[in-house]
Amino acid sequence: MKLNPKDRKWFITGAALLLTATPSFALFGIGDIVFDPTSYASLVSQLTTITQQYNMLKNNIEHFSLKQQWQTTLTALKNVNVANMFGETNGMSIAFNTNSPTASSTGWKSATVPVKSSASSYLQGQTLGSPQMAQLAMIEMSDSVSPDCITAVGAYRSARMQNSTANSTLIANQLDGSSATNSEVQQLNLLNAAEVQRMSEMQNQGTLQACLASEMAVTNMQQRNAAATDLNTAVFVQTQHATHDMSAASEDSTWQTYLP
Structure with a gap:
């Protein structure tokens, strides 16, 4: 059959299109709906990879099977029971x-x-900086600091007992390996709760450390006053030895201010 030039042109064009077409075919005989096996295989591969990544992330978020390795023991504080035979420590246990x-x-x-x-009249005659006034200052400082420190210790013990349930619950939730408490949001909330508890403990520890520093200041004051008194005594004795003759020729006079 001989094709006219016009038909030959359309035939060559159609053949070229068929040779360059990708492996696709129409579905249900409808030419506008084309199925591409290559693209479908790529989508299936991508979906499989995404599914695997999702399952891995989900398992990491919801299941921590080795949580017990983080477990620590909350040290319980034993209540203090101060002996009180004759009322000398009334209120100390409380x-x-x-x-x-x-x-x-x-x-x-x-x-x-x-x-x-009755010591007031005696102390009124003393000058500031004297051993007697220094001792009085140390006593007054100790009377102010020590009861506050005892209260701080009692408050810390009381708060630790009150917070024991909250601490135990937090530890149990942190070590729970089920999905009930292991979503990402729940884990973040547990971290925040642990941080709040840690901050509260640090503040309580800070109060106790301030008390220790106060008590150390009073103790240092006592040691410092004792050292200063010994030094002043040594200077006084040396001065008296230089002023008063200790030889037998002067034994008729009595040394009233002698310090050994």
Whole structure:
């Protein structure tokens, strides 16, 4: 059959299109809907990879089967029971175990030697910087700092007992390996709760450290005053030795201010 030039042109064009077409074919005989096996295989591969990544992330988020390796023991504080045979430590047991400034003050007064009111007239005649005034200052500082520190210890013990349930619950949730408490949001909330508890513990520890520093200041004051008194005594004795003749020729006079 001989094709005219016009038909030959359309035939060559159609053949060229067929030779360059990708492996596609129409579905259900409808030419506009084309199925591409190559693209479908690529999509299936991508979907498989995404599914695997999702399952891996989901398993990491929801299941921590080795959480017990993080477990620690919350040290329980034993209640203090101070002996009180004759009322010499009234209130001390309460003060060391509860947040009670009144019990701390009462217990401290009962357990320490008071400065008698009759000492006022004697101390009024002393000058600032004298050993007597320094001792009085140390006593007054100790009477102020020590009851507060006892109260801080009692408050810490009391708070630790009150917070034991919250701490135990947090630990249980952190170590839970089920999906009930292991979503990403829940884990972040647990981290935030742990951080709040840690901050609270640091603040309580800071209060106790401040008390320790205060008590150390009072103790240092006592040691410093004792050292200064010894030094002043040595200077006084040396001065007296140089002023008063200790030889037998002067034994008729009595040294009234002698310090050994």
